[in-house]
Amino acid sequence: MGTMAHEPAPCTIKSPVVLQVGDVRTELGRPGVAVIDVMLPHSQTIDLQEIAFKNYYTAFLSLRVLRQSTTDSGDENPSKWITCLRNYCLMPNPHTEEGSQDYFSVSRHQMLCDMDRVAAIRLILRQPSPVWLHFSIEELQLFPGGQKSPQKGFPAWLSCPSQEQPASLHDGLPDAHKASSEVQQMWVLTEMLQADQPAARIGRFDVDGCYDLNLLSYT
Amino acid sequence: MGGPSTKMAASPSPSAKMADSEKRRPSPAIEPTRPAVLINCASEAEDAFLLQAGVSDMVRGALLKVLEARPEEPVDFLAGYFNRLMQSSAEATVDGGDPQRQLHWRLDRALWYLRLAHHSHSRIAFNNNVSMAYDSLSTGGRRKRLGVNGKLYSELLKMTLQGRGATEEMVAPLLHKITCQDHEAVPCDVFRYGVLTCLVLLEFLAKASTxxxxxxxxxxxxxxxxxxxxxxxxxxxxxxxxxxxxxxxxxxxxxxxxxxxxxxxxxxxxxxxxxxxxxxxxxxxxxxxxxxxxxxxxx
Incomplete structure (x- = not known):
């Protein structure tokens, strides 16, 4: 979760609007859908890298984004709402607790569409089970892209630790395991000595066997 | 060993001994238990003898060294240790006035200390032995604490590397880096570092050979x-x-x-x-x- 080190983008999260058939006050059945709109300040857009949140009894999440069109032709090419996540499952079984209060993070590659120049986000929460009194999501954070993904910075030896040996190794090749174990021990010995430096000093004033006269007269 | 003499060695004071022997002599009734008493006394006497001769201390010291160093072959280690003790006591008595021989003997003893425990098996044991070696080198001569000078230190390093499969060509660059001028006073820490470096080089070369x-x-x-x-x-x-x-x-x-x-x-x-x-x-x-x-x- 290297992206978590980024600062989340500032945004305004509106309060959830529940959708219900009939009159909210008189209807006995509980609402199964809630919508949360997230606006960016000052009509900014961001290149969304990842969104993170904590679930609160939401079973499925859909995500729609308002993307500014690619061309800069103003009103003629209006921004469009695009669904970028459809019924993403947060609780495997809506009637049971599993996943109900977990932290989730959905990143760019899991989305159905490109996440550049996003102006607004709408989260559609669904909870088909009537067991829960209330459902929502909390601690919503939007992480902008643009920063270099830390995964690109991994050295080769770490990203492919089990390098495959080529099938056709030379015939006369010595035993690599045995050689490796000896070389590693030689490495350890050298490293160990480097870590074991003396704290005391002899206190030499000479440079390459010669003394600086000025230094000697002052000490 | 006769009865009275064993009693003398075993009893804490002459007066106690007297009281003891006087009590025993006129009473033939305790005669049957005498062998048991004798064995007891004999073992006590042996203990006292060992203590007197310094054997107990020597064995304790040897066992401590074994525990510290945990050698692969403890019996061989002990044999070598006792052998060494014998040698050094012999040398100590004959050293006479020859300073050159005395110096050699001190170096030899220091080297022996250094090789008692392997540096990576137990660092504490190794460090102990290093300071023993340092002390044994620095307490030579008439004055009490002479310290170790660069000459002695460099000589010891050379001896450490000698005859262990390292050629002059390999050793010279290392010695150039870690030896000191003859007149320089070598602190214990530098001494330890120098010795450790030499020992690690030897081990490194052994690994390289394998x-x-x-x-x-x-x-x-x-x-x-x-x-x-x-x-x-x-x-x-x-x-x-x-x-x-x-x-x-x-x-x-x-x-x-x-x-x-x-x-x-x-x-x-x-x-x-x-x-x-x-x-x-x-x-x-x-x-x-x-x-x-x-x-x-x-x-």
Whole structure:
């Protein structure tokens, strides 16, 4: 979760609007859908890298984004709402607790569409089970892209630790395991000595066997 | 051993002894229990004798050394230890006035201390022995604390490296880095570092020798290309030092793993060059150069 080190983008999260058939006050059945709109300040857009949140009894999440069109032709090419996540499952079984209060993070590659120049986000929460009194999501954070993904910075030896040996190794090749174990021990010995430096000093004033006269007269 | 004399050794004071023997003599009733008393007394007497002769202390010291060093062959270790004690006591009595011999004897003893415990088995034991060696070198002569001068220290380092399979060519660059001028006073810490460096070099060379045997595949001579590839891999692993230490260790571990090493060797063999054998001495020399390059000079 290297992206978590980024600062989340500032945004305004509106309060959830529940959708219900009939009159909210008189209807006995509980609402199964809630919508949360997230606006960016000052009509900014961001290149969304990842969104993170904590679930609160939401079973499925859909995500729609308002993307500014690619061309800069103003009103003629209006921004469009695009669904970028459809019924993403947060609780495997809506009637049971599993996943109900977990932290989730959905990143760019899991989305159905490109996440550049996003102006607004709408989260559609669904909870088909009537067991829960209330459902929502909390601690919503939007992480902008643009920063270099830390995964690109991994050295080769770490990203492919089990390098495959080529099938056709030379015939006369010595035993690599045995050689490796000896070389590693030689490495350890050298490293160990480097870590074991003396704290005391002899206190030499000479440079390459010669003394600086000025230094000697002052000490 | 007669009855009265054993009693004398065993009893705490002459008056107690008197009381004891007087009590016993006129009473033949306790005669049957006498053998048991005798055995008891005899064992007590032996204890006292051992204590008097310093054997208990010697054995305790020896056992402590065994515990400290935990040698592979404790019996051999003990035999060597006692042998050494005998030698040194003999030398101590005959040293007379010859300062040269005395010096040699002190160096010899210091070296023996240093070799008692392996530096990586138990660092505490090793450090103990180092300070024993340092003390034994510094308490020579008439004055009490002479300290160790550069001459003595350098001499000891040379002796440490002598006759252990390291040639002059391998040893000289290392000694150049860690020896001191004859007149310099050597602090214990520098002394320890110098000695440790020498011992580690010897071990490093032993490993390099085993490595060469692994590389030659039983034929007695190893291919120069393979040898150089392995050594340069080692050098690379040692030089990858700009990262913080845990990352550096992981990287080195990956570089020196069997897979990467096999690839490096394979690449070297794939080069279109004539097959030239590399002698073992040559290999060891190159390996020791890698080690010595990493040793920080004292100063």
């Amino acid at each position: 490595l060469y045997d692994a590389l030659d595949g039983g034929s007695g001579t190893a291919d120069e290309r393979v040898c150089l590839a392995v050594l340069s891999t080692l050098e690379e692993a040692l030089h990858a030092s700009d990262a913080s230490s845990p990352i550096r260790y992981l990287e080195a571990g990956s570089k020196l793993g069997p897979d990467c090493l096999a690839l490096a060797m394979d690449k070297a063999l794939a080069e279109r060059k004539a097959t030239v054998a590399m002698k073992k001495e040559e290999f060891l020399k190159k390996a020791s150069a890698i080690f010595v390059a990493k040793v920080k000079p004292v100063g």
